[in-house]
Amino acid sequence: MEFNQAYDPFRALQTSWQAVKQAPLPLLVGGGVLVITNGGSGGGGNFGSSFQDKNLDWDVLAPMIVGIVGLGLCLGIVFFVISSWVRIGFANSVEEVLRTGQGDVGRVFDGKGRLGPMILSRLLCGLIFIATMLPLGLVVLFAALATSGFHQNEGVGWAIGIVGMLLWLPIFFYVWLGLLLADQAVALEGLQPVDSIRRSWSLVQGHRWMLLWYSIVTGLFAAVGLCACCIGIFLTGSMTEVAKSESFLALTRGGERGGWWIQTGSAPEGGDSGWGAPANLPSQPVGWGAPPPPPA
Numbered sequence: 152m153e154f155n156q157a158y159d160p161f162r163a164l165q166t167s168w169q170a171v172k173q174a175p176l177p178l179l180v181g182g183g184v185l186v187i188t189n190g191g192s193g194g195g196g197n198f199g200s201s202f203q204d205k206n207l208d209w210d211v212l213a214p215m216i217v218g219i220v221g222l223g224l225c226l227g228i229v230f231f232v233i234s235s236w237v238r239i240g241f242a243n244s245v246e247e248v249l250r251t252g253q254g255d256v257g258r259v260f261d262g263k264g265r266l267g268p269m270i271l272s273r274l275l276c277g278l279i280f281i282a283t284m285l286p287l288g289l290v291v292l293f294a295a296l297a298t299s300g301f302h303q304n305e306g307v308g309w310a311i312g313i314v315g316m317l318l319w320l321p322i323f324f325y326v327w328l329g330l331l332l333a334d335q336a337v338a339l340e341g342l343q344p345v346d347s348i349r350r351s352w353s354l355v356q357g358h359r360w361m362l363l364w365y366s367i368v369t370g371l372f373a374a375v376g377l378c379a380c381c382i383g384i385f386l387t388g389s390m391t392e393v394a395k396s397e398s399f400l401a402l403t404r405g406g407e408r409g410g411w412w413i414q415t416g417s418a419p420e421g422g423d424s425g426w427g428a429p430a431n432l433p434s435q436p437v438g439w440g441a442p443p444p445p446p447a
Contacts, residue, residue, distance in 0.1 A: 152401045152402055152405035152408070154354070154358040154361060154402060155358065155361050156401070157398050157399075157401035157402035157405070158358070158361055158362055158365045158398050158402070159365075160364065160365045160368035160369050160372075160394070161368070163365070163369070163394040163397055163398045163401075164368075164369065164372060164390060164391075164394050166249075166394070166397050166401075166413060167390045167391075167393035167394040167397055168390060169413065170245065170248045170249060170393055170397065170413070171386075171389065171390055171393060173248060173252050173254075173412075174244075174248045174252070174253060174254035176254070176256050177244050177248070177254035177255060177256040177258065177259050178241075178244065178245065178248065178254065178389060178393055179385065179386070179389050180256050180259060181237055181240065181241035181244060181256075181259035181389070181392075182241070182385070182388060182389020182390070182391075182392045182393060183385045183388075183389060184233065184234075184237045184241075184259075185234055185237055185238060185241060185388070185389075185392050186384055186385055186388035186389065186392070187230075188230040188231075188233045188234035188237070189230075189234050231270075231273075232266075232270065235266060235269045235270045235273060236260070236262050236266050236269075237259060237260065238269070238334060238338055238392075239261075239262050239263055239265050239266065239269055239337070239338045240258055240259045240260050240261040240262060240263070241259050241338075241392065241396070242335060242338035242339050242396040242399075243258065243261070243263065243338065243339065244258050244259050245393050245396040245397060245400070246339065246396065246400055246404075248412075249397060249400060249408075249411055249412065249413045250411045250412060250413075250418075251411075251412050251418040252412035252413075252416075252417070252418055253418070263341075265337055265338065265341055268337050268341075268342070268343050268344055268347070269334065269337045269338065271344040272333050272334065272336075272337050272343075272344040272347045272348065273333075273334060275344050275345070275348060276330045276333055276348065279326060279330060279348075280323075280326070280327070280330075283322060283323050283326050283327075284323075286315075286319055286322065287315065287316070287319045290311065290312065290315030290316070290319065291312070291315075293311060293315075294307075294308045294311040294312050294315070295308075297311060324359075324363065325359065328355055328359045328362050328363060328366075329351065329352045329355050329359070330348060330351055330352070331351065331355065331362060331366070332350070332351035332354055332355060332399060333347040333348045333350070333351040334347070335351075335395065335396060335399040336350040336351055336399075338396075339396065339399060339400065339403075340403070354402065354403075365398070369391045369394055369395075370391070372387055372390070372391060373387045373388045373390075373391040374387075375387050376388060
């Protein structure tokens, strides 16, 4: 399947709805875990304003603040590991449902021995994102120097910041979109961290605008669930997670798709379980600048 077809957000969401209806338990359980562990932290409310009293003893408050920050970091690490673990079994469960029309909730929590590569791949992507932030930091530093620490010529500082941001955003989105499929490459193809990033970069080559459109539509669809007392996010968020794996499979396993349940309405013959079936990968990793293998 061609990239623009595989990553058509409306086609992907429609297919994910069919999969969720067919096997709701594993896909909603796995998707729900990913929604929770990938979610952002809540707002601070009036936390800052409650500490405006000049008579507060900061020597007493400091240990409490450090404890809260430490607890938040620990929870963040735990959630990161859980989401890395579950997204492996979840992606393969999506494949199983698409192939056979059946799913097992227990397999959502099967890391298939790929947890280490998944964590390292996500950390490596994080380091790359941090590297892309360095130019923005230089812009802020230049603006600070030009305005004597933002105390003079505020208009000049704003102008430098806005121009710098406009120049930086395309770089950030270019890199972000290039790495967006790395986790799927680890979960569904068993690639190692560097190879997963190379695979993602190659598959996305020449299709970043379509992938950006896909990300915007699916992100908005997931956010719609927040309108239903925040409970609906477990359905819309799960469907979005299913769509991510479904689109990757449509792109990389299109040649097999004709015999899958999602196409025929029945399980394939020959006892194909669909649980982690090997991908038809090239014998050598695809290079950074090389075009991706043609869709089957």
